[in-house]
Amino acid sequence: MEKIEVNTYLLNKPFTTVxxxxxxxxxxxxxxxxxxxxxxxxxxxxxxxxxxxxxLKCDPDEAAILRDIFDAVIPGYHMNKRLWNTIILDGSIPQGEIERMIDNSFLLVVGKMTKAAQKAILQR
Structure with missing residues (x-):
């Protein structure tokens, strides 16, 4: 995925700002x-x-697995390396997998919000 595609995908998530x-x-x-x-x-x-x-935020077990599978996934640069991965957009990871990682990061963050906030975000 290119920067423009990633930016568009990220901003299409409900209630997202940059x-x-x-x-x-x-x-x-x-x-x-x-x-x-x-x-x-x-x-x-x-x-x-x-x-x-x-x-991107990631479940700790999945973060380690993704690092083993993809050379372009490394521990989160300047982030908590247990909970974040850095994805290097060099074309080696399929677009669908990148979108899945983005979706998971989004849902992990939304999952820590109040039930009311979760409902408002996920119903949109």
Whole structure:
């Protein structure tokens, strides 16, 4: 997936906004003010990579499995490495798998919200 496709997919999630609280070059995606993804060129904003890097929240067991399966999935860069993965968008991971990882990150964050917030988000 390319940056534009990823950005569109992320922003199509209900109640999602994007901002740059960490500075220019690092997009932070939030659902109801709770972060579920980041997207930046290279090492989260450093211009030493030709690829976009995306951080996504992940179940700890699944995070480890994904790192074993895909070379382009590494422990979350500048994140809690147990709960976050960095996905290097180098074209080696199928689009459907990237979308599934995004969906899981979104649902993990929504799952920690109040029942009322969950209902409002998931019914949309």
């Amino acid at each position: 901002s740059q609280p960490f500075g220019e070059g690092v997009d932070v995606y939030k659902v109801k003010d709770k972060m579920f993804a980041t997207l930046a060129r290279g090492k989260m904003g450093k211009a030493d990579s030709n690829y976009w890097w995306m951080n």
